Amino acid sequence: QQQVKQSPQSLIVQKGGISIINCAYENTAFDYFPWYQQFPGKGPALLIAIRPDVSEKKEGRFTISFNKSAKQFSLHIMDSQPGDSATYFCAALTAGNKLTFGGGTRVLVKP
């Protein structure tokens, strides 16, 4: 059972455009929602994270929007750059400290 559903599986955006990745969850016990970025041949690395008591968090060009009632959250990459081309994973943490990942979104930013 996939507890965190992520979409789209891939997306292509022009340099300077906005990349948007969406995630949905069902387990209301999740209380911490990080996003990880993975480059080819590397392990995932934490990019940004949010707790459900906050509706939005911004760090540089990366913004998480969180809708607790809809059990959805999204990552927005503003002014996308070729260096942002990577696979992005949303995740959710339960009180038991198990981090469950979404299926991943491969982002390609064209120059």
Next chain:
Amino acid sequence: DAGVIQSPRHEVTEMGQEVTLRCKPISGHNSLFWYRQTMMRGLELLIYFNNNVPIDDSGMPEDRFSAKMPNASFSTLKIQPSEPRDSAVYFCASSLRTGGNEKLFFGSGTQLSVL
């Protein structure tokens, strides 16, 4: 700090052979995780340790898989006997558990190919 160190980076073996993957977590971290990544199933948590003690191994596929953490600076994931369907990238990650902000630091992974 050198980060989480995994070895080997690549492993090619034949079906039926024993495979041992190794991990050195970041010094001072108290939690260690083993993940498996495939195209079909994404990132799956296999097992995690807290203070060297296995906490949850519900993700371990079957008895052919075993993991140990004899001390705070070393862990192994063993597959015996290996099968072609075990081919995947295996990641080790560590974290310093501080009350719910679980920031995982991943190693570069071991690419396992079972022929």
